[in-house]
Amino acid sequence: MVDIQRIETIVDFTPKRIKKYLFIWCNQGKIDIEVDHKAITINKRQVLTVTSGQYHCFKKMDNAQGYLLGFTLDYMCKTEKDIELIFQNSLFCHFDYNEVIPIVHTEDLDRDLQKIEEELQHKPYQYLESVHSRIELILFETNRSKIANGGEIWKPDALFLQFLEFVRNNFNKNLSLKEIAPQLKTTELKLNELAKQHAGKTAQNVIFGLVVSEAKRILQYENLSMKEVAFSLGFQDPYYFSKFFKNHVGMSPTAYLKSIAS
Numbered sequence: 001m002v003d004i005q006r007i008e009t010i011v012d013f014t015p016k017r018i019k020k021y022l023f024i025w026c027n028q029g030k031i032d033i034e035v036d037h038k039a040i041t042i043n044k045r046q047v048l049t050v051t052s053g054q055y056h057c058f059k060k061m062d063n064a065q066g067y068l069l070g071f072t073l074d075y076m077c078k079t080e081k082d083i084e085l086i087f088q089n090s091l092f093c094h095f096d097y098n099e100v101i102p103i104v105h106t107e108d109l110d111r112d113l114q115k116i117e118e119e120l121q122h123k124p125y126q127y128l129e130s131v132h133s134r135i136e137l138i139l140f141e142t143n144r145s146k147i148a149n150g151g152e153i154w155k156p157d158a159l160f161l162q163f164l165e166f167v168r169n170n171f172n173k174n175l176s177l178k179e180i181a182p183q184l185k186t187t188e189l190k191l192n193e194l195a196k197q198h199a200g201k202t203a204q205n206v207i208f209g210l211v212v213s214e215a216k217r218i219l220q221y222e223n224l225s226m227k228e229v230a231f232s233l234g235f236q237d238p239y240y241f242s243k244f245f246k247n248h249v250g251m252s253p254t255a256y257l258k259s260i261a262s
Contacts, residue, residue, distance in 0.1 A: 001074075006027065016057070035050055040209070055217055083162070095213070177192075
């Protein structure tokens with residue numbers, strides 16, 4: 001549901017992915033991390049967010065101090081406003097974009113993270129509600145810092161975010177837009193309108209993009225046969241999966257694996 005760990009206590013440096021949204025705060029030193037095969041450095045007074053389902057691997061800690069905060073979507077998102085806050089300004093981006101954000105008011109962030117650590121350790125009355133509120137304050141401060149640093153304001157629609165989450169949670173079913181719309185109690189037209197507004201592409205192409213990203217993760221980090229990769233993404237025919245992948249990536253899955261290995 002929600003947990004927190006001091007950066008300096010991390011000893012596991014193997015790649016992993018969990019169904020939690022990760023907020024990584026470095027208030028001293030430097031952190032080298034890999035997210036979905038991309039090398040990222042977090043310096044002093046900077047934040048990195050990792051979306052649920054992304055692979056991450058801490059590579060090196062250079063006198064690093066800070067916090068690793070993790071929370072599930074169902075814990076944080078009680079209302080549509082909560083959902084929009086989590087993804088506002090692309091803080092937790094579904095499209096494989098992880099941004100390092102310098103924080104302006106570091107004292108506020110440190111105070112709230114320390115308080116979350118205390119609340120989760122001692123579990124006083126209504127501690128989960130208290131922690132929820134403090135995570136909101138942390139996300140407010142991160143959003144404000146991003147805007148202060150020149151970032152654009154992006155306010156996503158809750159339905160579009162629910163659409164993205166639904167796709168990501170149902171890769172193995174390989175659902176079409178026509179099948180997804182009724183599940184979200186909406187229409188294909190509405191989802192296409194939102195996809196054009198927020199992603200600049202059709203809803204079906206958004207689905208394709210999410211499937212390709214997941215395929216890359218599985219190929220990179222999971223020791224599966226091509227048949228198993230295809231089946232995990234809802235493709236009954238490995239040949240059709242390979243053709244789909246090549247159409248969107250420009251190379252076959254095998255060639256892609258060779259390219260990242262080199």
